[in-house]
Amino acid sequence: xxxEDMMRYMGLCAVLSIFLAGCSESENVRISGHERSIGFxxxxxxxxxxxxxxxxxxxVWGWYVPEDASSQVFDATKVSTADGISWSYENLRFWQADKxxxxxxxxxxxxxxxGTADCTADGILSVSGFNVSRQVDLMAATVPSMxxxxxxxxxxxxxxxxxxxxxxxxxxxxxxxxxxxxxxxxAVRLYGMPETGNLSINVADxxxxxxxxxxWTGVDATTSDSPLAVIQSxxxxxxxxxxxxxxxxxxxxxxxxxxxxxxxxxxxSSDGSNRQIVAISLTxxxxxxxxxxxxxxYTFSVxxxxxxxxxxxxxxxxxxxxxxxxxxx
Numbered sequence: 001x002x003x004e005d006m007m008r009y010m011g012l013c014a015v016l017s018i019f020l021a022g023c024s025e026s027e028n029v030r031i032s033g034h035e036r037s038i039g040f041x042x043x044x045x046x047x048x049x050x051x052x053x054x055x056x057x058x059x060v061w062g063w064y065v066p067e068d069a070s071s072q073v074f075d076a077t078k079v080s081t082a083d084g085i086s087w088s089y090e091n092l093r094f095w096q097a098d099k100x101x102x103x104x105x106x107x108x109x110x111x112x113x114x115g116t117a118d119c120t121a122d123g124i125l126s127v128s129g130f131n132v133s134r135q136v137d138l139m140a141a142t143v144p145s146m147x148x149x150x151x152x153x154x155x156x157x158x159x160x161x162x163x164x165x166x167x168x169x170x171x172x173x174x175x176x177x178x179x180x181x182x183x184x185x186x187a188v189r190l191y192g193m194p195e196t197g198n199l200s201i202n203v204a205d206x207x208x209x210x211x212x213x214x215x216w217t218g219v220d221a222t223t224s225d226s227p228l229a230v231i232q233s234x235x236x237x238x239x240x241x242x243x244x245x246x247x248x249x250x251x252x253x254x255x256x257x258x259x260x261x262x263x264x265x266x267x268x269s270s271d272g273s274n275r276q277i278v279a280i281s282l283t284x285x286x287x288x289x290x291x292x293x294x295x296x297x298y299t300f301s302v303x304x305x306x307x308x309x310x311x312x313x314x315x316x317x318x319x320x321x322x323x324x325x326x327x328x329x
Contacts, residue, residue, distance in 0.1 A: 163290035183302035184236030191227035194218030
């Protein structure tokens with residue numbers, strides 16, 4: 001080969017090697033003679049209305065298992081997405097073919113968490129001082145055993161660690177056609193339950209809703225003056241026949257007690273001349289617990305005799321659609 005051809009060939013090889021090296025950091029492409037970097041992928045929506053979006057992040061803990069579990073590979077490492085689809089982190093780690101790994105993840109990452117978090121080598125995940133008033137979703141995932149020889153992305157299937165509570169107002173069917181009957185909602189408050197909680201759970205129990213329920217300890221009960229959730233309107237909100245969703249809030253999983261109250265300020269006339277306030281204890285309704293990953297919908301109607309009447313609360317999947325119900329922004 002001529003010298004100039006040799007130089008051209010070497011230059012091409014150099015450019016190609018730089019290109020492949022760049023790919024190895026951003027796309028986990030295998031390069032001959034090198035281990036692939038450890039990458040992550042997910043399969044869950046962040047909330048009922050949105051997918052993961054740009055700027056979201058979760059924390060990862062990871063160890064070699066079982067014989068050298070003390071060798072920690074990830075320690076609350078922040079894994080983030082710039083587009084809601086692909087995930088990356090700083091200071092890439094690479095698969096060791098002769099190692100077996102355990103990975104545990106928490107959403108959101110610890111720097112975005114309204115509280116603190118840690119995870120131990122034996123899979124005890126702890127979250128302290130988590131404040132649901134911030135309305136930040138909380139999820140966890142685990143991959144307890146993965147061979148480094150696979151060198152595949154770590155697939156996290158996240159589990160919700162919180163509950164969802166919706167409150168819906170509607171007109172009573174019996175009021176159809178009644179003149180001058182125009183129910184309006186001026187305020188709704190949900191209170192009595194804690195807004196802060198501590199969680200300690202073995203990641204092996206993430207699929208068990210009862211274990212998640214028992215793993216939470218609530219503190220700092222809310223009050224009517226400082227409720228967990230509130231919606232207010234000086235002019236009053238119209239109540240649709242199909243229902244108007246007043247709020248959709250995240251709560252700690254918990255057992256419902258007699259202190260849990262739903263307070264409604266309402267009227268049955270458009271001018272609000274007969275405004276009144278009623279507080280209902282949630283223990284009077286046939287739901288005794290809020291479990292993780294469940295959506296609890298409380299629907300009440302305003303009757304023609306100015307009473308608040310509750311339907312039996314429904315327990316739904318986390319992201320179940322709300323049909324024709326009007327949503328109040």
